[in-house]
Amino acid sequence: MVFKRLLGALGVGGPSVDTVLDSDAALPGGALTGRVLVRGGGASVEVERVGLELLARVEAEHAEGESEGTVVFERFPVGGGFRLGEQEVRELPFSVPLPWETPVTELHGRPLGIVLGVRTEVAVAGARDSGDLDPLAVRPLPVQEAVLEALGRLGFGFRSADLEYGRIGGTGQRLPFYQEIELTPPPRYAHAVNEIELTFLASPTGVEIVLEADKRSGLLSPGHDALTRFTVRHEDAPALDWHAEVSGWIHRLTEHRDAYDSHAAYGHDGTPGAGHGFGPPSGPGVGTAVAMGAAGLAAGVVGGMVAAEAVDEIGDYFEDQGDDQDDDQDDEGWDDEG
Template identity: 60%
Template sequence: MVFKRLLGSIGIGGPTVDTVLSPGPVLPGATLTGEVRLHGGNGDVTVDITLELLARVEVEADGGEGHGDVVFDRYAVGEDLRLPGGEPLTVPFSLTLPWETPVTELYGQPLGIVLGVRTEVAVAGSRDKGDLDPLTVRPLPAQEAVLEAFGQLGFGFVSADLEYGRIGGTSQQLPFYQEIEISPAPRYAHALKEVEVTFLAAPHGMDVVLEADRRGHHHGGDALNRFPVAYEDVDRTDWNTVVGGWVERLVHAHAPYAGPGPSQHPGGHHEDHGHRSGPGTGAVVAAGAAGVAVGVAGGLVAAEVVDEVGDLFEDEDSEDSEGDGDSGGDGDSGGDDS
C-alpha cells in the first residue's frame, strides 16, 4: 500500500511523502525493507523520518472491552536530511521486526489482525504522522508446523486477536500477545470447549502457550500450559504426536492452571478469554491431507474479514485528514511503555 500525504504542519506547498513496503509477507524476526519517497515543497527543509510498528489490540477494563492502537516499535530511518524545494528524495530502509510480531495470515488467507507501519516526518520541530501502511506477516516454520498439526488432528480455526497484557511466567517482550482460538477435534469435544494458542517467539526457539476451556465437573475450568520448541528440531519432529501429547496434558490436568500461570492483564488478574471479537470471527480452518487450510463458512466470511480490516485502515485515513494526523494517541503511550 502506498500513501501520499501533504504534511499538515507545513501547509499548502509543503513536501509530500510516500512510504512503500517491499511486496509480499515477512516473517517475525525477519527484515522488512522499503522506501520513503519525499518530494520537496516550495522551499528547502531539513527532515527527520521515523517508522512506527502499530497493532490494533483488544483492551479489557472495568467498563468493558474495546480496541486501541499500540505502537510496539520505532525506527529512525533518516535524521537531518536536506530536502530541496521541488526535488525528490528517496530514503531506503531495512529494519528487523520483533520476534513476537503477530501473524496476520495463514496459507495466504488473512486472520483479521490489524498490523501496520506508520511514517512520522518531522520538519522544523513539527511532527506529522501519516496513514497506516498494512503489514502482512506469515508464520515461522515452527509456528506453521504446530498449526498444521492441530489441523491434522481435527481442530478447527475460529478466530485470532491481539490481547493487551502479559502472560505470567513467560519471557514475553511485547505489551500484548496474539491468541489463535481453535475448536476441539471431535474426539476431544466432550472434554474441551476451545483452545487458545499463543506463540512467544525468540531468536532460537519459541514458547507455545495453550489455554483450554474445559468441560466437566472434575476437570472443568481453564487449564494453561507452556511448551518450549527449538527451531532446529522443526524438521525432525513428529508434530502430530507432539501436539497430541500437549492436548492430552490439557485434558487431564488436575489443577485449574498448570504451567506458567494465568494471563496477567493491566489490572493484575486473570480475565476470561472465552469471548471473541474482531474481524477474524467466523473464519474456518479445515484439516485435510495437506494440513491446515483456511476455508469459508457460508461464502461471505472471507469477504467480511477483508472488508472489516480495510475499514479499519480507512478509518485511520479519515481521522488523519480531519485532524493533525496523529490518530494513535493510545499508540503513542503504548510505544513509550514498550
Template identity: 60%
Template structure:
C-alpha cells in the same frame, strides 16, 4: 505496495512523502525492508527525523467490558537531519528487524483478521506529521506453521484470532500484548475442553507455545481453564512428527482437567520435550468463538 500522503500540515505546496514497502509478508524476527521517497515542492525545508511506528489494534478489558485501542509496539528512526530543497527527489531505503513476538496476520495468504500497521512520522520545524496506518502483513514462522497445521490435521478448527493486552505469567513475553488463536477442539477432546487458545511467544532461540483450554460448562467452577506451555527450537522443524507431538501436548492439556480417557491414536511411544507452567495470564477472559 506504495502508500502516498501529502505534507499539507506544513503548507508545503506540492511536497509528498511515499513509503514503499517490499511486497509479501514478513516473518517475526525477520527484516522489514522498504524505502521512504520524498519529493520537495516549491519551498526548501529541514526534515529533522523520519520515524516508522509499528502499531497493533489490541483488545483490553475494563470494568465496563472490552475495547480496542492502538498500541505502538516498536519504533524505528530511518532518517532525518537534512534539508529537502525545492523540487528535490530523495529516497531513503530502510531495513529494520521486526520483534520476534510480532503477531501473525495471515496463514497461507489467508488473513486472520489481526490488524497491524506501519505509520510514518516526519518531523519538520519542530512539528510532527503522522501519516495514516498502512497495513503490515506478517506470516508464520516454520514452527508456528507446523503447530497450526498439526492441529488442523488432528481435527481442531480455527474460530478466532485476537490480540489481548496483558502478559502471560511464567513466560518470557516481552511485548505488552499477546496473540490468541482460538480453536474448537477435535471431537475426541470435546468432552475435556470447550475451546483451546494457542499463543506463540517467539525469540531468537525458539518459540514458547502456550496452550489454554476453556473448561466445559457444568464440569468445573468458573475461572480460567488449564494452561500448559512447551518450548521448541527453530531448527529441525521438517524432521519432526508434529502431528504426534502436538497430539501429546493436547493429551497433557486434557490431563490437567483430570481427564485421562482421551484415545491415543499414535500409541504410547510418542516422545516430546516440554515443560509446563501453572502461571495465569493476567488478561481478560477468553474471546467468544468466531468474533473479530
C-alpha cells in the same frame, strides 16, 4: 509514482511522503525492508527526522468492560538531517528488524483478522506529521506454521484471532500484548473443552507455545481453564514429528487438572519431555499436510469468520486512528466500547 498523503501538519504546499514495502509478508524476527519516498513541496525545507512506527490494534479488558486501541510497539529511525528542495524526491531505503513476538496476520496467505500497520513520521522545522500508513502482513515462522498445520490435521477449526493487552505470567513475553488464536475442538475433544486458545511467544532461540483450554463442566466438577506451555527451538522444527507432538500436547491439556502444567522444553536433539509418544503419525505426506493445515484452519477464514474488507480497509482505518491521535501520545489510544 503516487504519494499517498500530504503532510498536512507541515502546512499547505509542504512535503508529501510514500512508504513502499519490498515484500507482501514479513517474518517475526526477520527484516522489514523497503523505502520511504519524500517529495518536496512549494519551497525547500530542512527534514530533521524520518522514522517508522509499528502499530497494532489491541483489545483490553477492564472493570468497565472491554476497549480497543492502537498500540505503537516499535519505532525505527530511517533518516533525516538533510535539505529537501522544491519538488525534489528523496529516497530513503531501510531494513529494520521486526520484534520476534510480532503477531502472525496470515496463514498460507489467508488473513487471520489481526490488524498491524507501518506508519511513517516526518519531522520538518520542529513540526511532525504521520504522513503515510501501510498494512503490515506477517507470515508464521516454521515452528508456528507446523503447530497450526498439525492442529488442522487433528480437526481443530479456526474461530478467531485477536491481540490482548497484558502479559502472560511465567513466560518470556516482551511486548505489552500477546496474540490469541481461538480454535474449536474436533468431536473427539468436544466433550472435554469448549475451545482452545493458542499463543506463540517467539524469541531468537525458539518459540514458546502457550495452550489454554476452556474446559467443560462435568457431573461432579465445574468448568475451568487449564494451561500448559512448551518451548521448541527453531532448529528442531524440521526434525519433530509434529502430529505426535501436538497430539501429546492436546492430550495433556485436556486431561490434567492443574491451572498450570509443567513447562516442556525441547533440546538440540529435538527430544521432548513428558507427554511424548502417542504413536507414529498416519495419513498423507508433507505436501498434503500443508494443504490439510490450510483447509483445517485457514479455510475457516474463507468461510466468513474474518471479513475480507478488514484487510482491504486497514489503511483507511489506521489513517483515521492517526488523525484522531494526539501527537504527544506515545504508546496507546484506546477507543472505549463499554
